[in-house]
Each structure stands twice: as structure tokens, then as C-alpha cells.
Amino acid sequence: MTTLIQPKLNAPKLRRVCVFGAGSWGTILAHLACKKGDSSVSLYSHSAVEAQTLQSNRTNSRYLPDLKLHPDLVISNDLKWCVENAETLIIAIPSTAVRKLCQDLSGFVRTDQLIIHGVKGFDPVSLQTMSEVIRHELGFVRVGALSGPNLAMEIAQGLPAAAVVASSFDEVCQAGVEILHQKTFQVQKNQNILGVEYLGALKNILALVAGLADEWAVGKNATAFALCSIQAEILKLIKQQITSHHLKLQDEVELLWGLAGFGDVFATATSLGSRNYRAGRLLARGHTVSEIQETLSQSVEGLWTLRAVMALITSPSNPPLENIKRGSDPTSTSRYAQLESLATLIQIGEDGLESSDLVQSKAYLMTQLKLVRDKLFQL
Amino acid sequence: MALISPNSQSLELPANAPLHQISLHRSQVIRDALLEASSESQLNLNALSTNDLEDLVTEALYFESHRLETKADPVRDEIDLHKLTEFSQTLKNRNNLQLPAQAIFKSLCHEMMEYHLEEIAGHFDPKTYALATRLVPRGFWWLLKATSLRNFQELFVGQVNLRRNLLIQGQTQEFQSLAQKGTVILVPTHFSNLDSVLMGWSIFALGLPPFAYGAGLNLFSNPFLGYFMNRLGAYKVDRRKKHKLYREALLAYSTVIIANGCHSLFFPGGGRARSGGLERNLKLGLLSTALSAYIKNPTRKIYLIPCVISYHFVLEASSLIHEHLQNAGGSRYVHRFRDESYDPKKLFKYFMKFFRQSGKIYLNFGQAMDPFGHYVDPNGRSYSDAGREIDPLGLIKSRGQIIANPKRDREYVHHLAERITERFTKDNVVLSSHFMAWAYFTYLRKKFEDYDLFRLLQLPLEMSHTSLTKFFKFAEPLLAAVHKGHENGAFLLEPALRSTDLRAILDSALRNIGVYHNNKPLALLQGETLQTEDWNLLYYYSNRMVELELPMEITA
Numbered sequence: 001m002t003t004l005i006q007p008k009l010n011a012p013k014l015r016r017v018c019v020f021g022a023g024s025w026g027t028i029l030a031h032l033a034c035k036k037g038d039s040s041v042s043l044y045s046h047s048a049v050e051a052q053t054l055q056s057n058r059t060n061s062r063y064l065p066d067l068k069l070h071p072d073l074v075i076s077n078d079l080k081w082c083v084e085n086a087e088t089l090i091i092a093i094p095s096t097a098v099r100k101l102c103q104d105l106s107g108f109v110r111t112d113q114l115i116i117h118g119v120k121g122f123d124p125v126s127l128q129t130m131s132e133v134i135r136h137e138l139g140f141v142r143v144g145a146l147s148g149p150n151l152a153m154e155i156a157q158g159l160p161a162a163a164v165v166a167s168s169f170d171e172v173c174q175a176g177v178e179i180l181h182q183k184t185f186q187v188q189k190n191q192n193i194l195g196v197e198y199l200g201a202l203k204n205i206l207a208l209v210a211g212l213a214d215e216w217a218v219g220k221n222a223t224a225f226a227l228c229s230i231q232a233e234i235l236k237l238i239k240q241q242i243t244s245h246h247l248k249l250q251d252e253v254e255l256l257w258g259l260a261g262f263g264d265v266f267a268t269a270t271s272l273g274s275r276n277y278r279a280g281r282l283l284a285r286g287h288t289v290s291e292i293q294e295t296l297s298q299s300v301e302g303l304w305t306l307r308a309v310m311a312l313i314t315s316p317s318n319p320p321l322e323n324i325k326r327g328s329d330p331t332s333t334s335r336y337a338q339l340e341s342l343a344t345l346i347q348i349g350e351d352g353l354e355s356s357d358l359v360q361s362k363a364y365l366m367t368q369l370k371l372v373r374d375k376l377f378q379l
Numbered sequence: 380m381a382l383i384s385p386n387s388q389s390l391e392l393p394a395n396a397p398l399h400q401i402s403l404h405r406s407q408v409i410r411d412a413l414l415e416a417s418s419e420s421q422l423n424l425n426a427l428s429t430n431d432l433e434d435l436v437t438e439a440l441y442f443e444s445h446r447l448e449t450k451a452d453p454v455r456d457e458i459d460l461h462k463l464t465e466f467s468q469t470l471k472n473r474n475n476l477q478l479p480a481q482a483i484f485k486s487l488c489h490e491m492m493e494y495h496l497e498e499i500a501g502h503f504d505p506k507t508y509a510l511a512t513r514l515v516p517r518g519f520w521w522l523l524k525a526t527s528l529r530n531f532q533e534l535f536v537g538q539v540n541l542r543r544n545l546l547i548q549g550q551t552q553e554f555q556s557l558a559q560k561g562t563v564i565l566v567p568t569h570f571s572n573l574d575s576v577l578m579g580w581s582i583f584a585l586g587l588p589p590f591a592y593g594a595g596l597n598l599f600s601n602p603f604l605g606y607f608m609n610r611l612g613a614y615k616v617d618r619r620k621k622h623k624l625y626r627e628a629l630l631a632y633s634t635v636i637i638a639n640g641c642h643s644l645f646f647p648g649g650g651r652a653r654s655g656g657l658e659r660n661l662k663l664g665l666l667s668t669a670l671s672a673y674i675k676n677p678t679r680k681i682y683l684i685p686c687v688i689s690y691h692f693v694l695e696a697s698s699l700i701h702e703h704l705q706n707a708g709g710s711r712y713v714h715r716f717r718d719e720s721y722d723p724k725k726l727f728k729y730f731m732k733f734f735r736q737s738g739k740i741y742l743n744f745g746q747a748m749d750p751f752g753h754y755v756d757p758n759g760r761s762y763s764d765a766g767r768e769i770d771p772l773g774l775i776k777s778r779g780q781i782i783a784n785p786k787r788d789r790e791y792v793h794h795l796a797e798r799i800t801e802r803f804t805k806d807n808v809v810l811s812s813h814f815m816a817w818a819y820f821t822y823l824r825k826k827f828e829d830y831d832l833f834r835l836l837q838l839p840l841e842m843s844h845t846s847l848t849k850f851f852k853f854a855e856p857l858l859a860a861v862h863k864g865h866e867n868g869a870f871l872l873e874p875a876l877r878s879t880d881l882r883a884i885l886d887s888a889l890r891n892i893g894v895y896h897n898n899k900p901l902a903l904l905q906g907e908t909l910q911t912e913d914w915n916l917l918y919y920y921s922n923r924m925v926e927l928e929l930p931m932e933i934t935a
Contacts, residue, residue, distance in 0.1 A: 087778070103765075111773030139769040140751045140760070140794050142787070168790045171777060 027090035034070035095121025149267030204302030210281020402503035416631035419782030432484035562678030637672035653703035691891035752798035815888035816920035
């Protein structure tokens with residue numbers, strides 16, 4: 001029988017918070033919330049052994065070995081206890097696990113609790129954003145998304161960072177600020193939760209492409225061109241999806257140029273601290289998806305996101321993108337081909353087939369990127 | 380499906396029926412509504428600065444004086460003008476009143492809202508209700524029966540199957556059950572002035588007590604209608620009053636009566652749908668009063684029931700589409716219109732034509748939801764989309780306390796509105812006439828694809844002539860898409876449209892769509908050529924299909 005760890009709670013503070021997920025992001029968020037000092041914070045890990053180890057060693061040796069966990073942080077694997085002793089729930093787990101967590105939470109969660117997720121990805125089956133998954137499972141609860149250029153390793157080193165908490169509910173944004181905002185971690189508010197979620201998820205693909213391009217040394221110019229080309233496709237997708245939700249992302253240039261857009265792309269598309277970027281480089285070296293996951297020892301959201309994007313693009317209910325695929329615009333065709341080629345590469349990587357397909361796919365993407373480079377030189 | 384039949388006796392109205400109680404304690408209700416409108420969650424009068432209060436007063440005086448200049452209702456406007464002069468005098472003489480300006484403005488806000496509330500608040504008279512429940516159904520029954528007869532003898536022998544013409548269907552049992560468990564708010568689509576009559580009839584036919592209903596002030600001017608409406612709990616809504624104090628007074632009245640357990644009816648789309656399409660952008664004002672009432676009295680649950688009304692032909696179609704095109708097109712729309720909606724002869728013709736045809740009016744009651752848009756079961760329990768039971772009470776709590784939070788509540792109401800529009804699509808019964816008008820208009824738009832909408836609508840009628848063979852070839856994939864959409868649960872179909880025989884569907888559409896209008900939106904020329912005799916009407920009826928989720932791209 002699993003041992004349930006119910007640590008003693010510290011003296012009550014302004015807010016009671018539970019962070020779900022003891023990976024690098026969850027751990028750093030729980031640590032930051034404790035450091036801020038206004039909240040009683042617990043960190044949930046589904047593994048009793050992990051919870052016990054974190055509680056006794058006061059460090060997350062697997063993901064953030066150099067970080068000494070805040071003394072006030074309590075760690076537990078008791079889901080019910082964690083939920084019942086919190087007013088705000090922060091979810092920081094892979095996108096593929098969010099639905100299951102919500103299903104597990106549903107027995108204990110209360111509709112007066114606020115939920116903030118820091119997950120950049122889509123549900124692999126329904127292609128919903130994380131807030132949509134949470135609401136599908138738990139009802140129209142007050143939910144927010146935490147996003148931005150946040151490399152956990154840098155934050156753990158005490159380097160300054162900024163994030164955005166987005167929700168159509170002001171009290172969720174306010175909770176995010178009150179729980180996390182501090183000198184070295186600035187938290188801004190935004191109302192466009194869907195826009196922030198889409199940007200956060202889709203930039204993962206850009207980081208993958210940047211990793212691939214850098215590994216193949218096609219040059220920074222060609223890499224930038226490739227990123228812009230793919231981003232153009234992604235933007236079309238965002239516009240279409242968001243419009244269907246009665247939001248006007250196209251008018252929100254600030255969002256694209258803000259922390260959740262440009263800021264996040266800048267940090268993750270260029271840094272070895274980004275899992276997605278490193279995954280792109282490993283993919284270019286011919287590693288399989290499982291090898292990549294093993295090497296990085298964490299879930300790589302970009303791989304899932306790309307698959308979700310391909311599913312959205314090829315969905316029959318997406319006629320404008322179908323038109324692009326059919327080649328109504330020759331430049332768009334080549335951009336779509338790049339995305340498709342990338343998806344094939346990942347699919348092959350996942351299946352573990354080191355075959356001529358991989359070489360062919362890689363060669364195709366290389367050709368595309370080189371064409372882009374040649375075009376740039378001609379210009 | 381509920382069978383409509385006339386009750387031999389009127390419905391027994393319990394003495395404690397909320398609508399009756401509201402009327403008995405009308406003064407108290409007005410006081411409560413005044414408190415509600417002034418409260419923190421609404422205008423928050425106590426917290427407003429002198430400047431903000433002054434803005435409220437001057438805005439009201441400005442809009443009211445403009446409204447009264449139009450002299451739309453001379454008798455009533457005369458009384459309003461007198462009162463307006465009083466308010467203006469108080470404002471002018473405020474320096475002589477030896478009171479702080481803030482107190483004077485606040486007092487004026489109260490007085491103005493109280494004045495409006497006196498007009499808004501309805502009356503209810505059980506005797507009139509008993510009379511109406513005897514007379515109206517019988518009258519309606521006889522009208523139905525007389526107009527449905529194939530020969531005169533049938534008037535005296537046999538039963539007319541009323542299901543033939545007027546179908547009340549959908550989640551009716553759930554509706555009845557929830558009306559026992561909490562307060563029900565009916566939110567139907569709105570295409571015609573006939574909607575209110577049909578909704579009132581269906582509420583009665585389902586054995587439910589009377590509902591409060593916000594009726595346009597103009598309807599009370601009619602001596603016959605006014606007599607009944609003044610005594611059956613209808614409250615007055617004056618759409619010409621545009622200022623905030625009136626709006627808040629109206630919303631507060633609705634909140635108070637719902638919180639007191641009065642079942643209510645709103646048309647959440649506001650006025651009648653001008654375009655003929657299903658409403659997409661709902662008005663959030665009255666809709667928000669469902670949540671406000673729940674916050675005010677959380678012990679009493681509130682349920683919203685969407686209802687979609689489907690007509691083969693709409694009484695006011697010509698005037699409605701005229702208004703829509705005028706608004707959308709401005710100078711590009713050429714006026715060619717004569718109003719045909721309120722002529723009593725036309726009204727009689729409409730009823731006679733309607734009930735003599737085999738076509739039907741569908742009143743389809745959809746799945747009930749709570750004020751946050753969660754579906755509820757017949758026992759009134761709320762569920763997430765994944766089917767997990769949830770407690771809606773927590774959603775109005777912040778840090779453990781039930782509070783009204785206007786910003787938060789606006790989000791909930793937005794979501795509720797989205798869910799209602801979703802239901803409008805899903806619960807919509809697509810009729811053969813809707814389908815044929817849409818398929819034909821889509822064909823014509825494709826044929827004249829270089830023309831924009833307004834140029835198309837001005838084309839000579841002969842340009843619409845189309846051979847049936849060509850049209851059927853074009854309509855075939857559209858019909859397949861509609862069938863597929865129906866299979867996917869995106870909307871409902873009337874039985875005539877479930878066939879794959881396009882000719883039979885066209886015949887059904889022609890039988891129904893053209894019976895009322897002088898110029899038919901869809902007509903057959905010499906049995907082989909399809910044509911329209913009125914482009915605008917064709918466009919109006921085709922719009923009913925526009926918002927449906929069809930599993931194909933329709934390039935118009």
C-alpha cells in the first residue's frame with residue numbers, strides 16, 4: 001500500500017497554494033512561492049519515494065540539483081490532502097498528463113479554488129488548450145495560464161526572470177501576482193488566456209526547428225527565415241483557432257511582442273537550457289524520440305505540440321489551411337512542407353526507424369533550408 | 380413530446396405563486412429593486428464620487444429629453460415630460476438646497492430609478508389569469524381546429540390532432556421537473572412577435588404556472604393586449620430609454636423577481652433576429668440577472684432553458700430583412716419595401732394559411748443549464764462537460780465568501796451566452812424550406828460570384844431562373860452535408876428533410892415557404908424552372924442555415 005505523506009503545515013499565511021508536479025518547473029514555482037513569503041505552499045509529487053526524498057533531502061537532485069528548497073515548502077504525495085489544504089492550485093506537469101490529473105482531482109477539487117497552469121502544450125487527443133482541458137473536466141472554474149521565457153535552470157540560479165499570468169478572471173491574475181511576483185521574478189497580468197496558451201505551446205515548434213537548423217549549421221540567416229516561415233503558418237493557425245473563440249488575437253500585437261510571444265521564442269529558440277531546442281539538435285543527429293526523452297530525462301512538449309499542430313492543420317474543418325496545403329500560394333506550400341517534413345522526422349524518430357525515410361526527410365528539410373539560404377544570398 | 384390539448388378548466392394557481400406574491404407586495408419589490416440597483420454589485424451609488432453621480436443624472440436627463448422630443452407616445456410622454464421637468468428643476472436649484480452636491484445627485488439617482496421602477500413593475504391578477512387560461516386556450520384551440528378542417532362537418536365531429544401543426548418537443552419533462560425544483564428562465568430564439576404567444580401557450584400546455592415576461596412598452600398601448608398584459612405579470616421594457624439609470628433599474632427588477640422565485644422569460648437575442656439567422660451575439664444585460672439573482676439568494680437554484688422556434692414562414696420576414704439590409708448595406712441597399720406585418724387582415728391570412736398547411740411550427744426545448752452554462756440533470760444537479768458533478772455555489776465564492784464581483788460575473792455570463800448559442804444551433808430543427816432557400820441562394824451566389832450581396836439582391840428576377848436538373852446537381856452534396864451534420868448531432872432535421880429525394884424536399888418547401896408571402900421567395904415556373912419572386916426573402920430564409928456547423932466547406 002502506498003504511503004501517503006501528510007506533512008505538518010506551517011503557520012497560516014495570506015494564501016494557501018499547492019503546486020502539482022515535482023519536475024524542474026513545478027519545483028521552481030513552489031520554491032518561488034515560498035520565497036515570496038505570502039503563501040503556505042505544498043508541492044505534490046505522485047511518487048511517494050520522490051516526495052519522501054524531496055522532503056528529507058530538501059533538494060531536487062534529478063532536475064535542479066543546485067537548488068536548496070525553501071525550508072517552508074512541504075512535499076506530499078497525498079492528492080486529497082494537497083487539494084483540501086489549498087485555495088490556489090498550480091499545475092506544472094506535461095500536457096499529456098493534465099487530463100488525467102484533472103480526473104484524479106475531480107473527487108476533491110472545489111469550484112471556489114483558483115487554478116493556474118504553467119503547461120505549454122495541447123491535449124494530444126482533443127487538441128484543446130490546457131485551460132480548455134481543465135474546464136472540460138472540472139466545469140467553468142476560474143483558471144489562468146502562466147507563461148513566458150522561463151528557463152527553470154536560470155531561475156534556480158537566482159537569475160532574474162519575468163512571466164505572464166493570463167486569465168479572463170482578474171482574481172486569478174491577482175492570485176498569480178500575489179503568490180509569485182518578487183524582485184527576481186516579475187509577474188505581469190494579461191487577460192487573453194487563449195492567446196497566451198497558443199503562443200506558449202506553438203513556440204515549442206520554433207525551438208525544435210532552431211535546434212535542427214543550428215545542428216545542421218545552415219546559418220543564422222536561414223534559420224531565422226525558416227523560423228519566420230513556420231511562424232507564419234503558426235500564426236494562421238492561431239488566428240483561426242482564436243477567432244473561433246471570439247477573440248481577436250490579430251489585434252493584439254502587444255501579446256505577440258510580449259513575454260508570452262517574442263520573449264519566450266527568444267529564450268527557448270536560442271538556449272541550450274531549452275529542452276525543445278536541445279531536442280531539435282538531438283533529432284538532427286538522428287536520435288529517436290525515446291532516446292531524446294531519455295537523454296533530457298523530461299517530457300519534450302515540442303514533439304507533442306508539433307503532432308497536435310499537424311493534426312489541426314490537416315483537420316477537414318480547417319479549409320483555409322487545407323488551401324495552403326493544396327498549394328494556392330507557392331511560398332506557403334514550401335512552408336507547409338517544412339512543417340510536414342519535420343513531423344515525419346519526429347514520427348520516424350518515434351518509431352525508431354533509422355531508414356532511408358529519415359535520410360530522405362532530413363535531406364528534404366536541408367534542401368528547403370538551403371533554398372531559403374540561397375534565396376537570402378540572392379537578395 | 381407533449382400533446383397540446385385545451386384544459387377543460389383553468390390551471391389552479393397556488394396562493395403562494397411567486398408572480399402573485401410579487402404583485403401583492405409590489406411596493407416592497409420596487410424598494411428591493413432600488414436597493415439592488417444602488418448596491419455594490421450594481422451602480423454602487425454610495426461609493427461614487429460627486430462627478431460620477433452628476434454624470435449619471437445628466438446622462439439620464441439628456442437621453443430622456445431627446446427621447447421625449449420624438450413624441451412617439453403623446454399620452455405617456457406628457458407624464459414623463461412633467462417628471463423630467465421636476466428633476467431638471469431640482470438640478471438647477473441644487474445650490475439653494477443647503478445640502479452637499481453628492482447627496483443631491485444621489486437622491487436624484489434614487490428618485491429617477493424609483494420613477495422608472497414604478498413603470499417597469501408588473502401586476503398580476505389571479506382572476507384575469509383564470510379568465511385567460513379559460514379563454515385563450517379555447518380561442519386558440521378553436522382557431523386551430525377551424526383552420527385545420529378539411530370540411531365544415533369536422534368542426535363538430537372528431538378530434539383534430541394538434542400535433543400536426545404545433546410541435547412542443549425536446550426536454551419538456553426536464554423543464555417541468557426543474558420548474559418544481561427551482562426558478563426557471565426560458566431563453567428562446569426570437570424571429571417573430573408571434574413567439575411570445577407561442578411561448579405563453581407552450582408554458583400553459585406543459586402545465587406550468589405563468590412566467591414573468593419583459594414586454595415592449597408599445598404592446599401595452601393596445602387596449603386588448605394591454606388589459607391582459609397589465610394583469611398577467613408582464614413587466615414593461617422601454618427600449619427607447621437608453622440611459623444607465625433606467626438600464627440598472629430594469630436589471631434590478633428582473634434580479635429581484637427571479638431571486639423571489641418567479642419563473643421568467645427573456646429573448647436573449649434582444650429584438651427579433653433581423654437577418655433570419657440564429658442569434659449569435661446575445662444581449663448580456665437581462666441574461667446576467669440570472670446570476671445576480673443566484674448570488675442574491677443562493678439557496679434557490681436557477682435553471683436556464685433554451686428553446687428554438689422554427690417556422691416555415693415568418694409573419695414579419697419582409698420588414699425584418701429590410702431592416703437588416705438597411706443596417707448592413709447603408710447606401711448600397713436600394714429600398715423597395717412595404718411593411719406587411721401589422722395589418723390585421725394579413726395577420727388573419729397568416730393564421731389561416733399556416734393552419735391549413737401541413738407544415739409545422741417547432742418549439743424545441745433544449746438542455747437546461749445553470750447560470751454558469753453547465754448542463755443540469757432533471758434533479759437540478761450541475762455537471763462539467765466530462766460528466767462530473769460539480770457544485771456551482773463555489774463559483775460565486777471568493778476566499779470562502781459569497782460575493783458579487785462584477786468583473787468575474789461578466790465572464791460567467793459571457794460563457795453562459797456562448798453555451799446558449801451552442802444550444803440554439805444544436806436544438807435547431809432545420810426545415811425543408813430553410814434548406815431549399817439556402818441551397819438555392821448558395822447556388823445563385825456561386826453563379827453570380829462577381830456580384831457582392833447588395834448587387835445580387837438587385838438583379839432582375841429573371842436572372843434567378845434555374846433549371847431543376849442543374850439545381851439538384853448542385854444541391855445534392857449540400858443535402859449530404861446536412862444529413863452528415865444531423866448524424867453528428869450538430870442540429871436536428873424535420874422528417875421531410877431526412878429524405879434523399881430532392882424533388883420531394885423541394886415540394887415540401889414550396890408548399891410551406893410560399894403560402895404566406897405575396898411574392899414567393901422560392902417558386903416553380905412551369906414545373907421545371909426554379910425562381911425567386913423576392914430576392915430579399917430568399918436571402919432571409921437562407922440565413923437560417925448560415926451558422927450551422929456543416930461538415931464541408933460551402934463556398935458561396
